[in-house]
Amino acid sequence: MNPRTLTSALLLAVIGLALAPATLASDPARTSVPTRTQINQALKLVNCKADRKAFRTLAFAMRDVQDSGEAKAGWQPIATEGEGDGMPPGGMMGVIAEMRLPAPVRVFGHETTRLILSRMSIVAAFDDPGVARELTGTLELEGRGAEAPPGGMRVLHSAPEEHGDGIEVIALVADRIESDPSPISVAGCLYTTR
Template sequence: MRIVAQIPLVLLVGVAAAGAEEFDPTSLDLAALIECRADVPAYNGLAFWLSGEAGAAEKLGWKEVPAGNPFLPATVRVFGYETASIVFTATGPLAALDGVSAPDLARELGISPEVATPEKFLGEKIVVESSEEADGMTFSTRIGLNVSTVDSHPGKVLAGCSYALDVN
């Protein structure tokens, strides 16, 4: 059973505000976040800052497009490919890639597919999985590298990282 839902909202708001205040947008290494070379606090700092800072995306030069995903002011190189478009899920950033198939990229990254049909591809490789106990609670960190295709982005391969911290 997860206790996260029982943590007082004031505490969560305080953590979010602290993460937003501590984030320095000049330190952003988007490629590291997408390629799972960052840690959970690095991603959370960006996520809290983006959601809590007025005009945060614009400060990074990002432009939201009708699909709700940011276009970058310059391309970013991830997994050996260039992209000017990223997608955010609830747990992390993904690059929207052209010029590569999902099965080929997954093979390059050592990811085994969970779903591999002509209509859908989904694969994940766990990069970090750890637990720490403190004050009677268990903090579990999970970072996963993902490759997928989705109907909302036809012809694109989405590749990136998911960052999760569970408190039990």
């Protein structure tokens, strides 16, 4: 697979975030405030400062948040339009959970209070849809071209799996998401095997 095709395929996985509304459960009993340790762990993953094993450990620990509808370790379930397994229509990888931070943090130079965990990525969500275009330049991401929506990706690590026949990929990503009621930007880290 050539790098441009790989870039497009991996970005499509992140775009799957757009198919799930970013709405938390309204029941206060189902929400939890993350601890400083949980926030620090999540931010390390968002910034691609952890390995794929650390990401898989978190994703595995959160696998039942979507099905149970219960908050866990600071993460909240996100509705996925009737798809209980977190797989939105169209078969794209869905969102597992969202972490609402008690105070804004700076991620890639921009403030946010939301982190989103999917089966292949962990990203910060920004209310400003223009952040994706800016970060594509400042993070030196490979963009999709002038006519395509803002966003891009840069592979930071690519190596054969230790136990398997795939290629482990860790990449910085940014994308503009056309969500309802208004567009947002997401940026973070993709942890996957191809």
